[in-house]
Structure formats: structure tokens, C-alpha cells
Amino acid sequence: MRYWLFKSEASTWSWDQQVARGEEGEQWDGVRNYQARNNMRAMKLGDQGFFYHSQDEKAVVGIVEVCAEAHPDSTTDDPRWECVDIKAVRPMPNPVTLAMCKSDARLTDMVLVNNTRLSVQPVTEAEWKIVCDLGGL
């Protein structure tokens, strides 16, 4: 089991929209970045991920699960781009903000803190537990 973080602007695709998709989930399309795509290719069914709202909220607002492994991105004909499907698992009782992550000495190596522009990121097990703890899970 591995852990990930999915970043989205709430105005483009929000946690509420993700929740509304239910068990069916939704493909995480539109990624046009090799690093992010490679991360998605590495995902396995059942892997867990954080759902992060960038721009306005800048916080981890929920937990998602990979419900389909990498497949072609239906929003483009370009065969280079693939995506996974994810479904909402549960909301964070208390959203974990970027500021909280930055100020926590245990999270200084977190990709979210160091590479703000990567939209699909790996999260270590230790980081996962810390963020879940901060979020009230």
C-alpha cells in the first residue's frame, strides 16, 4: 500500500464534486506533466491519497482511494497521457492547511512543502500518519 496526494483547484474540481461521484469515482484527467503521470502509473488499486485544494483553501480536505489503475486519459487523443480513477473515502474532520504542514518540523521533507507545483505527489507512510493525526483522524 502506498500513499499519494492529489491537488486540485476547488473551482476546477472540488472535494464536493468528488464526493458526489460516490463509489463510481472519477478519472483524474487533465494531467499534462510527466512526473505526475509517472506517479499515477505507479499507483495500485486500493492505494490511498489525500485530496488537496490549491489556491484558495490550500488544505488537505479529504481522503480518496484509487479505484482504477492507470489507463488512457479520455480527454485527449495524445497517447502519452494516462490517468487513474479515484473515489472519495472520507472527509478530513479538520482540514490540514499548507501552513500547518510548513510549520510542522516533521513535515519539512514533504513534497507538498518543497515542490508546490507538482499536482500528483507521493506521500510517505510517516507523513501520511502525521497529516491524518493533524486532521483529526
Added chain:
DNA sequence: GCCAACGTTGGC
């Protein structure tokens, strides 16, 4: 709204 960081593109 600005700007820094970073990825991608294209000319050479």
C-alpha cells in the same frame, strides 16, 4: 495581481 519556480518547446 505579482512574482518565483519549474516544465516544456523549439532553434541551433
Added chain:
DNA sequence: GCCAACGTTGGC
């Protein structure tokens, strides 16, 4: 294969 130019993202 290098590097300058450009576009995009996202924090502030």
C-alpha cells in the same frame, strides 16, 4: 544535446 524563451502553476 544545450539553452533561451515562453507558458503555467500556485503561494503570497
